[in-house]
Amino acid sequence: MTMATRLQSYLSQRHSHYDMLQHDPSVTTREAARRAGIPPQLMAKPVILDDFQGHWLMAVVPATRQVDLQKVHKLTKRHWRLARESEFSSSFGDCDLGAIPAVGSAFGIETLIDQSLAGVKDVYFEAGDHEALVHMSSEQYLKLMPDAPRAPLSE
Numbered sequence: 001m002t003m004a005t006r007l008q009s010y011l012s013q014r015h016s017h018y019d020m021l022q023h024d025p026s027v028t029t030r031e032a033a034r035r036a037g038i039p040p041q042l043m044a045k046p047v048i049l050d051d052f053q054g055h056w057l058m059a060v061v062p063a064t065r066q067v068d069l070q071k072v073h074k075l076t077k078r079h080w081r082l083a084r085e086s087e088f089s090s091s092f093g094d095c096d097l098g099a100i101p102a103v104g105s106a107f108g109i110e111t112l113i114d115q116s117l118a119g120v121k122d123v124y125f126e127a128g129d130h131e132a133l134v135h136m137s138s139e140q141y142l143k144l145m146p147d148a149p150r151a152p153l154s155e
Contacts, residue, residue: 004094004128010106011134014144018136025130027098030063032126036133040064043133044102044117044125044141048088048109049080056088058104061114065154072112075151095128102126103144111148118142118150 003020011018023036033043043063048056049072057080059067072080085097091107092100102125104111117123123141124133142150 002127002129002132003134004092004101004106006094007101007103007106007128007134010103010144016136016144017140018134020127021124021133021135022131023133027130028063029126032130032133033063033124036124038124038133041116042120042122042124044123046100046102046104046125048083048085048100050083050087051078051080056083056091056109058102058109058111059114059153060102060104060111060117060148061154062116065114065116067153068155071151071153071155075112075149075153092128095126096130099126099128099130101128101134105145105148111145112153113142113145113148113150114153115150116152116154 026032029045033040040063045063047059047067123138
């Protein structure tokens with residue numbers, strides 16, 4: 001099991017309590033949850049957005065849901081589009097494509113968190129590759145990004 005170096009450093013600096021969970025290789029966040037045997041609503045899925053002016057935003061939602069761009073617009077007062085992986089992959093250089101961790105602040109990216117993730121006991125997210133997940137309490141997860149607004153972001 002491997003973890004992205006920047007994520008590991010970020011978790012260490014914040015004295016985070018977590019464990020790692022190995023799973024068979026997966027392509028999507030939802031598939032990773034299935035292969036790891038965890039409920040997909042506990043899996044934090046990062047979605048990178050672009051405001052057409054060079055600003056990036058990570059919207060984190062459960063793997064069972066999709067980001068509602070209208071809700072994000074209302075919250076931020078900016079228009080957003082879904083970014084293509086090729087546009088932001090350099091910001092996650094120590095991660096495999098399609099396996100970025102749902103901790104934007106570890107990578108210097110502004111983050112919004114769907115409020116539904118605050119209402120669960122445990123949260124899982126990609127560790128930076130296609131075979132490992134980080135598992136922690138939702139309380140611990142939210143402490144990682146204390147400045148990240150929690151709001152209804154998904155449909």
